[in-house]
Amino acid sequence: MGFLKVVPLEEALKVIDSFGLKPQIEEIPLEEALGRVLAEDVKAPIDVPPFDRATVDGYALLSKDTWKASESEPVRLEIVGQINAGDVPTIELKEGQAVGISTGAPLPKGADAVAMLEEVDVEGDELIVYKPYYPQAGVMKAGSDIVKGKEVLKASKKLTFKDTALLSALGFEKVKVFKKPKVAVISTGNEIILPGDELGVGKIYDINGRAITDAIRELGAEAYFLGIAKDDEASLKEKIFEGLKYDMVILSGGASAGVRDLTSSIIEAHGEVFIHGIAIQPGKPTIIGQIQGKPVFGLPGYPTSCLTNFTLLVAPLLRKLLGLKGEHRKVQKKLAFKVFSVKGRRQFLPVKIEGEEAVPILKGSGAVTSFVDADGFIEVPETVEILEEGEEVEVFLF
Amino acid sequence: MGFLKVVPLEEALKVIDSFGLKPQIEEIPLEEALGRVLAEDVKAPIDVPPFDRATVDGYALLSKDTWKASESEPVRLEIVGQINAGDVPTIELKEGQAVGISTGAPLPKGADAVAMLEEVDVEGDELIVYKPYYPQAGVMKAGSDIVKGKEVLKASKKLTFKDTALLSALGFEKVKVFKKPKVAVISTGNEIILPGDELGVGKIYDINGRAITDAIRELGAEAYFLGIAKDDEASLKEKIFEGLKYDMVILSGGASAGVRDLTSSIIEAHGEVFIHGIAIQPGKPTIIGQIQGKPVFGLPGYPTSCLTNFTLLVAPLLRKLLGLKGEHRKVQKKLAFKVFSVKGRRQFLPVKIEGEEAVPILKGSGAVTSFVDADGFIEVPETVEILEEGEEVEVFLF
Numbered sequence: 158m159g160f161l162k163v164v165p166l167e168e169a170l171k172v173i174d175s176f177g178l179k180p181q182i183e184e185i186p187l188e189e190a191l192g193r194v195l196a197e198d199v200k201a202p203i204d205v206p207p208f209d210r211a212t213v214d215g216y217a218l219l220s221k222d223t224w225k226a227s228e229s230e231p232v233r234l235e236i237v238g239q240i241n242a243g244d245v246p247t248i249e250l251k252e253g254q255a256v257g258i259s260t261g262a263p264l265p266k267g268a269d270a271v272a273m274l275e276e277v278d279v280e281g282d283e284l285i286v287y288k289p290y291y292p293q294a295g296v297m298k299a300g301s302d303i304v305k306g307k308e309v310l311k312a313s314k315k316l317t318f319k320d321t322a323l324l325s326a327l328g329f330e331k332v333k334v335f336k337k338p339k340v341a342v343i344s345t346g347n348e349i350i351l352p353g354d355e356l357g358v359g360k361i362y363d364i365n366g367r368a369i370t371d372a373i374r375e376l377g378a379e380a381y382f383l384g385i386a387k388d389d390e391a392s393l394k395e396k397i398f399e400g401l402k403y404d405m406v407i408l409s410g411g412a413s414a415g416v417r418d419l420t421s422s423i424i425e426a427h428g429e430v431f432i433h434g435i436a437i438q439p440g441k442p443t444i445i446g447q448i449q450g451k452p453v454f455g456l457p458g459y460p461t462s463c464l465t466n467f468t469l470l471v472a473p474l475l476r477k478l479l480g481l482k483g484e485h486r487k488v489q490k491k492l493a494f495k496v497f498s499v500k501g502r503r504q505f506l507p508v509k510i511e512g513e514e515a516v517p518i519l520k521g522s523g524a525v526t527s528f529v530d531a532d533g534f535i536e537v538p539e540t541v542e543i544l545e546e547g548e549e550v551e552v553f554l555f
Numbered sequence: 556m557g558f559l560k561v562v563p564l565e566e567a568l569k570v571i572d573s574f575g576l577k578p579q580i581e582e583i584p585l586e587e588a589l590g591r592v593l594a595e596d597v598k599a600p601i602d603v604p605p606f607d608r609a610t611v612d613g614y615a616l617l618s619k620d621t622w623k624a625s626e627s628e629p630v631r632l633e634i635v636g637q638i639n640a641g642d643v644p645t646i647e648l649k650e651g652q653a654v655g656i657s658t659g660a661p662l663p664k665g666a667d668a669v670a671m672l673e674e675v676d677v678e679g680d681e682l683i684v685y686k687p688y689y690p691q692a693g694v695m696k697a698g699s700d701i702v703k704g705k706e707v708l709k710a711s712k713k714l715t716f717k718d719t720a721l722l723s724a725l726g727f728e729k730v731k732v733f734k735k736p737k738v739a740v741i742s743t744g745n746e747i748i749l750p751g752d753e754l755g756v757g758k759i760y761d762i763n764g765r766a767i768t769d770a771i772r773e774l775g776a777e778a779y780f781l782g783i784a785k786d787d788e789a790s791l792k793e794k795i796f797e798g799l800k801y802d803m804v805i806l807s808g809g810a811s812a813g814v815r816d817l818t819s820s821i822i823e824a825h826g827e828v829f830i831h832g833i834a835i836q837p838g839k840p841t842i843i844g845q846i847q848g849k850p851v852f853g854l855p856g857y858p859t860s861c862l863t864n865f866t867l868l869v870a871p872l873l874r875k876l877l878g879l880k881g882e883h884r885k886v887q888k889k890l891a892f893k894v895f896s897v898k899g900r901r902q903f904l905p906v907k908i909e910g911e912e913a914v915p916i917l918k919g920s921g922a923v924t925s926f927v928d929a930d931g932f933i934e935v936p937e938t939v940e941i942l943e944e945g946e947e948v949e950v951f952l953f
Contacts, residue, residue, distance in 0.1 A: 188765075348660070358644075360641065
């Protein structure tokens with residue numbers, strides 16, 4: 158066993174791709190759609206507004222009746238009723254007639270303009286109009302806001318409150334979104350205990366379980382932290398099989414090589430191990446396998462290493478299943494100071510982002526503070542020994 | 556009634572402040588803390604790591620035993636056992652002794668360095684050391700990562716996965732966060748129907764209810780959309796009183812002045828109306844009152860106006876209750892083109908952000924597309940008639 162089969166990162170990604178997991182679609186109520194990812198392009202099924210609508214409080218009329226109106230020679234029209242917002246207008250307006258109308262109400266047949274309340278006078282059932290109104294004055298035409306059939310949202314859009322509001326305005330009660338993949342998360346190691354447990358000699362509190370679980374939730378998928386497996390076959394096997402109820406299983410370190418071998422042999426006994434070590438630093442001790450058709454990932458134990466490999470290997474898969482575009486979130490920054498690497502070693506170096514600079518974190522991936530400070534990492538290829546201060550670098554964000 | 560008591564925005568904000576709502580604190584399990592806002596500064600209750608910890612697989616030893624070691628004259632030490640991660644070491648190492656140790660395991664008493672597995676040889680129970688080790692080589696000292704008592708997180712921090720992971724590493728099972736305020740949201744108007752309802756003549760689908768509900772959720776508070784109240788006293792009163800089960804009530808629209816007066820008179824009958832109109836555009840038809848000590852907001856019906864007033868009046872209150880710092884989220888941009896305003900009118904103009912530019916939206920606040928396009932708004936004070944192209948503007952983000 159060991160690292161006999163160390164492979165390039167690209168081969169590991171091909172293996173993950175070969176699992177053939179595809180985004181799934183479900184239909185959910187619009188009221189639960191905030192933050193979900195749209196699974197289809199959306200076209201407007203109706204005109205907005207659906208009818209010619211008054212945009213002011215006033216009087217609906219025939220514009221041509223007003224064309225000769227002026228301050229000195231106002232026009233008088235017969236008021237034949239009142240239409241409020243929500244009313245179904247039954248009136249058909251004829252020449253010389255006007256009807257009271259409130260903002261948002263539908264224009265009656267015949268009418269093509271609305272005179273504002275503040276611009277007219279009323280005497281008994283007569284409306285006095287002092288100026289000409291052009292056709293559509295005070296009116297929002299049916300479909301002038303959004304025309305029926307227009308594409309309003311694209312698939313893969315993560316729905317914000319503006320999107321759900323737009324879908325509501327278009328009458329969508331339900332919406333098709335990508336299903337959230339469900340991920341089981343397991344921490345391993347005899348030295349790892351859960352918060353709340355007593356801190357005995359030689360023990361440390363779990364960090365990776367919480368980090369991976371909540372990182373998955375931030376991505377928009379569902380994560381279930383199953384707790385800690387001890388460094389023995391029974392405990393590991395039990396947790397892994399509990400994890401197979403979900404869409405995939407992620408284990409993290411075991412600081413020691415022994416746990417890794419144990420994990421690997423359990424996967425091999427019940428499924429298949431495809432990758433046992435990747436030729437990147439950090440990431441050598443990464444395992445990729447499957448049991449019962451479910452991907453099983455074994456990530457390194459050191460928190461920064463764990464998160465780097467999660468970002469390189471698992472996050473792109475989750476983004477794909479969630480229907481999100483782009484494998485990684487990346488930003489361009491300038492390197493804050495010169496760093497040295499080892500030729501022939503492909504390294505992913507944690508960095509903190511400060512303004513336009515990427516500041517390398519050299520504290521070591523075992524430190525919790527490295528993990529806390531790091532916003533992402535940069536790649537230093539095999540062929541590169543020195544990255545210069547001020548050099549343009551691409552930061553993969555956690 | 557009407558707009559007799561139109562007041563400046565600042566007075567409306569003072570009224571809201573005078574309600575005296577204070578952020579509330581609750582203790583929740585760490586596993587539910589992602590995205591919540593921390594209610595207290597957090598100090599490390601333990602050293603991390605809590606003990607001197609091996610950072611490599613190898614042999615723990617006394618560094619001074621190795622100071623004369625070289626390739627040509629290696630030092631031989633007696634191997635007296637093995638300590639794995641999670642073990643409680645019972646050995647006390649004496650001069651001339653070494654003990655096998657795995658990454659993450661605690662150093663035994665006496666030992667002060669770890670020789671890497673790859674750098675030594677073993678013959679029987681003898682360890683052969685070819686180079687000197689300085690004290691602390693291969694060791695992470697207790698408290699060297701995070702020292703007990705150090706402040707690690709500040710109150711008002713919105714917890715990311717890195718924060719929850721850090722809290723886990725420090726052994727926190729529970730965490731004190733600010734309670735989420737609970738907000739009831741009601742749409743009003745005879746013309747408004749819910750998605751799923753049949754679109755009859757003169758009806759339009761709700762947009763504000765969904766928009767305000769999901770905007771509140773994006774902020775991190777809890778929102779409950781109670782549906783639509785008709786333009787009659789019984790229906791409005793029923794919905795408002797249903798809303799009083801929550802911490803505050805937000806009504807939006809009806810488009811017509813009648814609904815506004817009805818809302819106002821219901822609040823007055825059962826509580827108090829403090830503000831009936833604010834001297835800003837849009838926002839004149841905004842009502843602020845209280846019933847049974849609960850704030851009741853009546854926002855304008857036009858979607859962009861509704862959201863602008865929500866952002867100016869309600870969002871700062873929610874941010875305060877959520878424990879978030881800063882009343883508004885703002886960015887500096889340059890105006891994309893010249894805009895004219897009316898002197899003596901304080902205007903909030905919706906804008907779309909495109910790169911470094913704020914592009915004014917002049918389509919009218921009744922349009923759904925204005926609402927969809929707008930990322931926020933800029934203020935045009937009473938004294939200003941013209942904002943020049945390229946002028947620096949502050950955009951309040953929705």
